[in-house]
Amino acid sequence: MATPDTVILLPKRTRPCTHDGARVSCENCSVRLNSVCAALDDNEIAALERIAQPVCFAAKETLFLEGEDAEAAYTVTRGAILLYRIFDDGRRQVVGFQLPGDFIAIDADKHHGYSADAITPVTLCRFPRKEFTALLAKKPNLLQRLYDTAEKELSEARDHLMALGQRSAREKLAWFLVHLRRRSARLDAASDTVALPMSRQEIADYLGLTIETVSRTLTALARDKVIAIVPNGVKVTDVKKIERLAAA
Amino acid sequence: MATPDTVILLPKRTRPCTHDGARVSCENCSVRLNSVCAALDDNEIAALERIAQPVCFAAKETLFLEGEDAEAAYTVTRGAILLYRIFDDGRRQVVGFQLPGDFIAIDADKHHGYSADAITPVTLCRFPRKEFTALLAKKPNLLQRLYDTAEKELSEARDHLMALGQRSAREKLAWFLVHLRRRSARLDAASDTVALPMSRQEIADYLGLTIETVSRTLTALARDKVIAIVPNGVKVTDVKKIERLAAA
DNA sequence: CGTGGCTTTGAGGGAGGTCAAGCGCCGTGG
DNA sequence: CCACGGCGCTTGACCTCCCTCAAAGCCACG
Secondary structure, eight states, X not given: OOSOHHHHHSOOOOEEOSSTTOOOOGGGOTTGGGSTTTTOOHHHHHHHHHHOEEEEEOTTOEEEOTTSBOOEEEEEEESOEEEEEEOTTXXXXXXXXXXXXXXXXXXXXXXXXXXXXXXXXXXXXXXEHHHHHHHHHHOHHHHHHHHHHHHHHHHHHHHHHHHHHHOOHHHHHHHHHHHHHHHHHXXXXXOSEEEOOSOHHHHXXXXXXXXXXXXXHHHHHHHTTSXXXXXXXXXXXXXXXXXXXXXX | OOSOHHHHHSOOOOEEOSSTTOOXXXXXXXXXXXXXXXXXXXXXXXXXXXXXXXXEEOTTOEEEOTXXXXXXXXXXXXXXXXXXXXXXXXXXXXXXXXXXXXXXXXXXXXXXXXXXXXXXXXXXXXXXXXXXXXXXXXXXXXXXHHHHHHHHHHHHHHHHHHHHHHOOHHHHHHHHHHHHHHHHXXXXXXXSEEEOOSOHHHHHHHHTOOHHHXXXXXXXXXXXXXXXXXXXXXXXXXXXXXXXXXXX
16 A cells, blocks of 8 residues: 555565665764764763664665564654555545654564655664663663653643644645645755655655645646745745644 | 633632641552652652642633743642633634643653633642752652643544544544543443543534534434433443544 | 523535546656 | 666646634623
8 A cells, every 4th residue: 555565575674774784873973963862971872883784774664663663763864754644445544744853663562663665865863772772771861861752752742632632724734834844944944945855646645635635736726826835845935824824 | 712701810820728737648548549649669758749739720711821941840639620822813722631640740851732611610739839840850750740840741642633533523532532431430430421521612623523413413323323412421432433533 | 381502303405525537847769 | 878666756647634714502790
């Protein structure tokens, strides 16, 4: 459903990058300041660096499925990842898009609470569970930092709930774009052009809409000169207006 | 909107219970095994007990508002609490119902991420922030436990997202009742009767529906002999069917 | 016994879903 | 080089589920 059928059957194992064997260098890490690693001292960083492995996935590859044993935690360093859950009947709810700097945690029950697909080619910093858990026990600071991250995610989940429960299609799209714009601004320089690596279907499943409604609504926003649709993204032409729509 | 206008103006301070001055006794605590306190050793419990204060609120009282300084964390020991966020224009999204055993945490940024009203008369176990944070720094076990709780809440938030994004009104209500039934089963003995301390409006704002749709849908479920509507709750008469509806 | 809050019920309308067709882009192969 | 096919996106027509507006029922409380 979400992925071509052949993909499901292949054993999906984590794979090292082509520039393999290389150790992770936190010092040069591009997401250092946006990730869970910010606010760790040199000692802690060094300890993390020792257990970290760089890994890559091609676009559309599945990193893991909901319910699987969580073998590792990750920090995304490049690309975009889709987090989702599916019903038996195929309905899918996208619960998040992970961008560079975002963390993928290990649940208390040691099983993934959602599935994850690479949207674009991605690279991640992989922390094997055993080592990571051991480190966590020794470094309360890291645990604290992880806890803060979880709280932040909870807050974002509640924003998402607001959007799904209370907003109209137009407001949902406006909120989505504003939200994404802010997140990418933290990474690159702020820009009026928001990249949309995900498909219309993925946006629809994120917002609880159909693909047709997403398409129609984006077209309508473009007609009203709030945005302009560009290849692989949109350009926000009326920031005031879209933010008013998004905030409601 | 959510509360009578006079309530907004009153300074809402935490108030001790009528049976005041009493220290908290964790040993006799009714929610001991369902709360964040489970899985703590005697030492840790004793330390928590030392900083805990019993507090009470009457029905409809506001515990705190979104954005306020978080002065304390809480464990609910009796009653039901409504967690919600509101838009400027009055729309409200209920993000959760806290029942005995549930924890109300302090965010990383030290401000409440949502507002909280007592639905029924409630009693809580209050942990002042300063002392609680200090204790957290000394007891990594407690922090770990809190982190697990946060992860569990995240998972529940994602269930909630599934419901809001993908389910029909009928499925939403079925899911809500099944969910609530499970939670109350953890507290009392399992029972076919699910107590609904919250109003129809609160259910509606939780599920992203209107009060009329909630009412109509419950009536329809009763007509179809899936449930029976009883004072302050519903009786589940066809467990199989409601669970099939809820899971979808 | 009246008043007000909460809930139910009814009638009608509209936002968004469903079904279906058409478009544009790109990779493939003749 | 262009025809073809596939995929993702857009657009249109229609319909349904849920929202809106309105009124009446129910129950607790003064």
